[in-house]
Amino acid sequence: MNLLDVENLWVKFPTRQGVVEAVRGISFSLGRERLGIVGESGSGKSMTGRAILRLIRPPGMIEADRIALEGQNLLDLSEKDMRTVRGERISMVMQDPKFSLNPVMRVGDQIMEAYLLHNKVGKAEARKRSLEMLDAVSIRDPERVMRAYPHEVSGGMGQRIMIAMMLIPNPQILIADEPTSALDVSVQRQVLNIMDDLVKQRGMGLIFISHDLNLVSEFCDRVLIMYAGRIVEVCDADKLHQATHPYTRGLLNSLPRLDQPRAKLEVLSRDPAWSEAPSVGGRA
């Protein structure tokens, strides 16, 4: 059985000018694999991630035939059960670690709190496990980081701490929403490699949401390309550069490349038909 099955998912926001449909009837599944969702801002990629966790704030609405986590439809769960799902079975890493960590609590206390929330153990044990977690995300002197406040650690370090925290309850699925966009290029790969290793070791499912085609093709198995709330193309990550949809091609070609200098960059001309075409199924 698939870890996650999403069928006909819609996310709608009523406004004065009418209903804005951020996600328009997409279906996909996730196994124990790394699934990339790529698109530009406003394509609905982040909304998809949030909708799976039912994190769309009212007046926004989530509609779907089903969002099934190992056969259990998340839409049928009460808000209380959903909180358990969010904590223990599906975790999410957000874009900027600065906003995800509590600024007035030491990093160590936050990790330990997360651990104690999910495990009935003593403080000493929680501390030991927290140090192990920090070690697992390649933080060299975990003792010092445990004592630090969030503003005292760098962006890359903060994001690794977030990943460590999110993996504590041993979730089945990790949703990473632009986890490295706020980081410098040299740190990006380091963080992604760590995330990648952990996900593989534990046999988790990863949903990696990003605007960066190259990063996604490198770190995922399968890629969904979203445009205007729909999936326009699904392909294997290593074959992304042979993608056929004009939108995907346009995105790839509009990137400046050091090895292929050009006087002018190719500009994506958007065909209205793209947003009208029915969504491509994203099932494996």
Add this chain to the structure above:
Amino acid sequence: MSETLTLRQWLLTDEPTSRRHARLASLYKGWLTLRGNTMAMFGLGILVALVLMALFAPLIAPHDPYVQNLGNRLQPLGSPGHPFGTDSLGRDILSRLIYGSRITLYIVTLVALIAPVAGLLVGTVAGYVGGWVDVILMRVTDIFLAFPRLVLALAFVAALGAGIENAVLAISLTAWPPYARMARAETLTIRASDYISAVRLQGASPVRIITRHIWPLCISSLIVRVTLDMAGIILAAAGLGFLGLGAQPPSPEWGAMISEGRRFILDHWWVATMPGLAIFTVSLAFNLLGDGLRDVLDPKEGSQ
């Protein structure tokens, strides 16, 4: 697409075609947001009623608020011709309340014009210029803030003499420091933003930056704050009136009316309670409206 637009569509456009159109459209959108907030509309309704009442007081009031009738004093609620009863000098309480709304509005308007403007000026200059100007202006603000409000107002009125104008002045003098602090805090954030840097790079003078670029952003939160503070201002005015330092008898100021009614509060409770209820209603209306305005005006809270 049909070329004819309804007024509503014209106002809701995202592609305004002239300066006036753009301004009207944003006003209309703000109004729609406010209209969606029932409590704010309730508050606005009360305030509109208050303004109308003040405007047409001579037409509405059943009696002259100053005419005494000692034979008819301290009539209870619902007595014939006096739905809210009469006070210790036999004056109709309802009529006095209606005329009193003029005084309340007068005080509120004057304070609302003086205090926030003074605070805005001090706060934005201190925040934008910085350095020793900031230090001096803010220490002065701190000194004013350190006094209990009513006590400071009392001191001013005592020095200036009792009367409505002096009460307004005293209240304004005690009301501006919080606005100055708020305006300064906002200015500090706005000053560091890229759009201020950008206009500095066009060679704009500090005066221009403060008045054209910083004020419009501070004003909206000031308006919200002032509406929320209105209740306090009315109460301060009433407090001064109650202590005999604001409006002087026989003027039907609501605070002064409570003060007069105080003497009979055990046997004739309505004499003090009716003006009290009036103050309560108007204060509540301002608070509700202020809360709604925050959603419309404050960019941090409003936009979603």
Add this chain to the structure above:
Amino acid sequence: MSMIEIEGLNVWFGHGPDRVDAVRGASFSVARGESFGLVGESGSGKSTILRAITGLAPDWSGRVDIDGQALAGGKRDRAFFRKVQMVFQDPYASLHPRHSVDQVLSETLHLHGIPDIDARVRSLLDDVGLGGRFRFRYPHQLSGGQRQRVAIARALAGEPEILLLDEPTSALDVSVQAEILNLLTDLRAEHGLTYLMVSHDLPVIGHMCDRLAVMKSGEIVEVMDVGALRAMRAEHEYTRDLLAASVAPGPHSA
């Protein structure tokens, strides 16, 4: 003659024990009509150099000459602002939220003392590919790319000779980035502008610039031309690391 000549530039923030040296001993020069790039990671001091030139970071020492004229301290005169303009990184933060496009451009033209504002606003909007439809919109009614076009129009209003570009596309989608970069390329050709462009993105700098300086923790570690960059002939190890991180897809970790 060089348009921008910088020698031994130090920029710092704060005083006494809180002093942070953001730029240390930076030297480079940009010829008239050239496009020069400053590359580095966050905190490397690349944007600070732009802010020192414009006077937004007033504490600096060293020599900065613009078109042969030496600058001093944090005060700049009108003539300087006519000659040098800047485009900021985040178009969501660089436009006043309560000013319409029309107000932004009219005010800028007014400040530069340019007559016939109405016609100029229209031609500026045409220049940046927006057209009159956008004239009376507020920033919240514009997309990121449209906002950045407005910001570029504002920078061009005084007909400057030098444009300082502070990561002008890092907040935008790649397809919009391509449009803005193309626009900047066209404008430079049309108006004979000199660009000093800051970015963390080597391919973008490689596309836009003739020469570049690589910065690391406040210092320039290498100045190279774009041919050397494309051929991956970097002298400094840090530059090679940057190149490796931004060009070749890194090896899979597993």
